[in-house]
Each structure stands twice: as structure tokens, then as C-alpha cells.
Amino acid sequence: MESQMKNRTFRSAAMAVSAAAISISLAACGSSGPAGTAAGADSATMWGLTGGNQPVLQKSVTDWNSAHPDSSIKLDFFANDAYKTKVRTAVGAGQGPTFIYGWGGGVLKSYVDAGQVDDLSGFLKDNPDVQDRYLPAVLKNGVIDGKTYALPNNNVQPVVLYFNKDVFAKVGAEAPKTWDELMALVPKFKAAGIAPFSLGGQSRWPDLMWLEYLVERIGGPEVFANIAANKPNAWSDPAVTEALTKIQQLVDAGGFVNGFSSIAADSNADQALLYTGKSAMILQGGWIYQSMKKDAADFVKSGKLGYTTFPAVSGGKGDPANVVGNPSNFWSVSSKATDGQKKAALEYVKSGMFSDSNIQGLIDSGAVPVVKGIESKLAASPDKDFLTYVYGMAKNAPNFTLSWDQALSPAQGDAMLANLDQIFLKKITPEQFAATMNATIGK
């Protein structure tokens, strides 16, 4: 009998452990390498993002492959958030693609520190044409400690304040030039039954655009430069507190559409509110022009889409011409790739990327490529108003701050987005935000 009891105890313990094993398997998930190579074993691999630029990149690579069968590229696409997790895990496991797509900033630095990406300074020296084609302010975002590790690969993406001209005309309003004007518009639109601002709060990163611009306008670019440099208590800067207070005042005034924290930017529901006239304005990246051009062609074509820069804040130190957003996306070359793959990758960067047809493709999609001397091409585009506006905005900005979630280390970025979410929900005060974020400095 006793041995039977022991046996039973063992079995129930084993059963319990196997039930718990469900949860362990989670810890092991998330890693898988590139799936199968169709175009030869040693062809370079490239992971791109789905969305506005997908067809342009697809065409660029297809054209390249048909012209250069010897140095072909195998291209796969992933959704933005999924890509960010997948590529890091894959690179860490030595299974990453030859071309690593990125945003520069803290993530690029972590790749450099781990020796996962190649130094491209020598390549740039040997190929001055490549260096010369870029807008210099954009190129410098791929430089870490004086060496270039990433080269811009698509279009400039400043954050823009978009508005619906129809709705503005109905209420008799003008695009706000100062924060006070913006706040004064809120009750006007509310009285007309229109939400003043759309916001994809569930995706969190659209919240960040408000903080980035307000801090920039109130305190200038130094405030975030200090945060990015990991200076102690950098988050306690009065500009951050004031910006967060202003955000909460706007929330209190009903500035954001009802249920904004249920709205996902990934499904473009936030833009849909703008072009359907349910909300009057939205603060979003330059890239949503591309998707609105597709999803709401009539709205964009008939000139009902207005756009302007983020308003100035009275008494603020920041230059109102300063811009936040993504200067561009970038290609880095994996240091773990074979020599053949690296060679193919650099050849593509040199003569496939930003070829005339690639540049034209980007412009046709409603994007501004990060290269010099395209004014005449932009002027010939049906989207010339928006494109020249964005080009001028990026070119003339005294300072272009990279989106904070990309500029900071991943640990800080994650904590910042979660806590900012709490600010919009009024679950924490600006002071609590600063204290929590100060504790993450250096992580």
C-alpha cells in the first residue's frame, strides 16, 4: 500500500509539473530564423515592413533580382511590431537577415555594442556617390561614435498635424498656430459634435508624439538630449512636467475622441476618424499620408486634407521649426552574413537602392525620399503640395529629434510608453511619471 501511495504522489506531481509546463514553453518562444531561401542558398536575405512602402521595396528588389541574378536578394515582409521583436531575437541567435531594417537610435547602438552589424564607413569612403546622395541631417542618424553603421533607405517621416478642411470650414475655424489657439478650438468642435483630435491610444506610440512635440516646443531639443544621454533626473526637467500637465489638461477638456485608448493605430482606425469627419485633427507620422492616399483617395485628391506643424507654446524655448519623427528607416548589414551575402547587399545599397525608378516609386506612393536634388521630381507629382511641404519641413528644421521610443534603450522605451499611457488615462500625475522614469535611467 505504501509504495502505491508514493507512486500516486509521484504521478500527481508529474501531472502538476506538466500542467505548469504550458507556461514555460512561453519563455522559449519567439525565436525562428528566416524561412527557406528561394533564390539560391547564398543569396542575401532582407526583412521589410508591411505598409505604405511595401510595394515600392518589393518592386526595387524584384527589379534588382532580374537584373542581377548573381547577387539576388530574398525579401520577406513583417508587420511593424512583430518585426521589431522577431529581428532582435533572430539577430541574437545568429539567424538574422543580411539586411537589418532599423530606425537608428538606441536599438542600433545595442546591435553595434554586440558586434552584430558591420561598420560601413569604409564602404562610404570608397563610394563617395553614396554618401553624397543623402540629406546630411538624415545620414547622421546612422552614425555611432563617428562610424556609420546604418544607411537611410526610404523616406523622411516627420510628425505632422493633419486636419480635415471640410470640418474646419463647417465650424469656421483656422489651423491652430499656438497651443492656446489649439485649446480654444476644443470647445468649438465639441459644440459641433465633432471630436477635436483623433488618437490611436491603444497602440501607445501615437501618445508619444504629443509628449515629444510639447517637450520640444517648451524646452527645446536639449531636454530630450539630456534624457537620451542618461543624465540623472533628466525626466524631472520642468519642460517634461509642463508638457505632461498640458496633455492632461487637453484630456480633461475632452480634446481626444471618446474611447481613444480603444483605438488602434495599426488598423488605421485613427486616420479613418479624420477622413470620415468624425474628428477634426490628428497628430501622426508623415507615413499616414501614404495610407490615406490609398484608403481615402477622394478625400486626399480633392484637397480636403490639411496639414501644418505642431503649434508653438507661448514662452517656450524650442524653435517652432524643429521637427520630431523618424528621419528615415535604415539598412544595416549583418556582421554574421557570409561574404557573398555582404557583397550582394552592398552592391544593392550602391546601385539598386535609390535608383531613378526607386526614387520615383517612393514619390508616387506619397513619400519623400531622403536624397538631395529631387525638388523637380516632387514638383511634378500629383501630391506635390504635401511632398514639398514635408521636404521643406525636414530640410529646414534646425533640429530633427528621433522618435523617443527608438532613440532610448528598449527597456526605457517600454516603461515610457506604459507610463505615458497612464498619463493619458489620468492614472498617474506628471510628478509620478518623472519619478518612475528617472528610476529607469541607465537601463
Next chain:
Amino acid sequence: MSTTSGSSRRALQQGPSGWLAAPALAFFLLFAIIPLIGVLFLSFTSWDGLGEIKLDGLSSWTTVLTDPVTGNALLVTAKIMFFSFIVQAPISLLLGVFTAGGQKYRAALAVLYFVPLLLSSAAVAIAFKALLDPNFGLGAGLGLPFLAQDWLGDSDLVLFVVVFVIAWQFVPFHTLIYQGGVRQIPGSLYEAAQIDGAGRIQQFFNITLPQLKYTIITSSTLMVVGSLAYFDLVFVLTGGGPGYATRLLPLHMYLTGFKANDMGAASALGVILVVIGVALALLLQRLGGKNRNASQLEGA
């Protein structure tokens, strides 16, 4: 385990050969025990997923144990576990008893009830996310304003929305378990009860429920321990938000590991998750009583 040889009498007493468990144990070793040892090791290191793995003593553990987000994640997990159980257990028990009946319409309904189980959690989450959108979702589509709530954006409401969606997906599974359990109950018990003049409700409480004791324990174990593994659905539906309102322990572990890239802290959270899972499963096994493997059908 101990009956690889010996008399047939002993074999009869102790059940079939322990070797039958060998394939399962081999997989278990490979995919559960070995990763578990790896996770335990990683919890004493600091690693960002890219560079070198550095031994770092207890620093990951102090980070995790002093972080208020961990406590909040535990609380959210406990709430989801409790409410999921309260919602799912009675519904699936009643549905299971109902569908166990032999009538044709019940068989047809059973097939319908089963459908949500065939869908992947990610698909369920994406569908509900679209349906619950306050501006373009079900409420706006059907013109029913009370359905156009801020379902996923209200910190107090979102937990119950998550419980509802989890129940929508998993009630069919538990219904199936109960259906099987009810069909195992010998009809003679009900005949005897009828002769004694017991009504339907009396039959349910005096025969069905006691006979389902072990089915209830199995289903409850799966429900409670399974709620430690709700990840995909919540990850896609809310991403743990708004704020930290639905950041369950497994989700917190994933986000710490793969978003914040702190593998040391994520591994410490993983160990906590395993310990809680094992403890809960053992506790529920205990509730079955010492005699739990004895026959319930003696004399039937």
C-alpha cells in the same frame, strides 16, 4: 513506474507498465525540464538578448521583486483566474449536461458550441478587437449605442472584457469535457432515482454532480493553471493595456523579455510563473482527496 517485471497480480494492482510513460517523459524532459533549467540559470544573469550572457547574482530577482509592476501583474492574473473560473465553470457544466442528452437538436447545438474552439486565439482576439472598436465596431455598425462603450480603453472595464473573450473561447472546451463526463454516468443510477421519485433537479444535485467530481477537478485544474498561460489572446487584444490594466504575469514576462529585452528579469518572472503553476496544480489535486483514484461506481 515500479512494475516493469513481477507477477501479473501485481501488474493488475498497479496498472499498466510504467514504460508507457517513457515517450511522454522524454518529450517532457526535452521541452520542459531542460528549458526550465535554462530559465533558472538565466534568472541569475543579465542579458539583453544580443550580447554576452553575464552572471549577475540576484540582481534580476531584486529588480523583479521590488518592481511594483510585478505585484500588479500578479494581482491582475489572480483576478483573471478568479473571474474566469467563476464565469466558465458553471456555464460549461450546465452546457455539458445539456449537450450530453441524446436528442438530435442537442447534438446539432453541441457542434455549434464547439466552433470557437476551432479558431486560433490570435484570430479571436483580432475579431473581437474590431467588433469592440467604439467608433467602427459592433455598436456603430448595428446602431446600438450601449454596445459602443470604451471596452478596451477603460481600465476598470477591460478586465471583464478580457474575461468574457477568454470564456467565449474556452467554454466549449470545458463543455466537451463535461459532456464526456456526463455520458459516462450509468443510466441505471437515474432509473433507480426515478423509481425513488427524485425529480430532475434532485437528480442533478444528487447523481450528476457527485459523479462528475473528478471531471470537475480536471476541468478546474485546466482552467486555473491554464489562466497562467493566457497570453496570445490578451497580447493581441489589449497588449496588456491600457496602462498596466491587463498586463498578466505571462504577458509581463514576454514584454520584459522581448520588448524591454531584459532576459534576466523575464527568466525570473518565468520561474515565479512555474512555481505558482505547480503549487496550484498540486493544491487542486489535493482537493480531490486521498482516495481519488478509487472507483465511484462500486455497486452500480
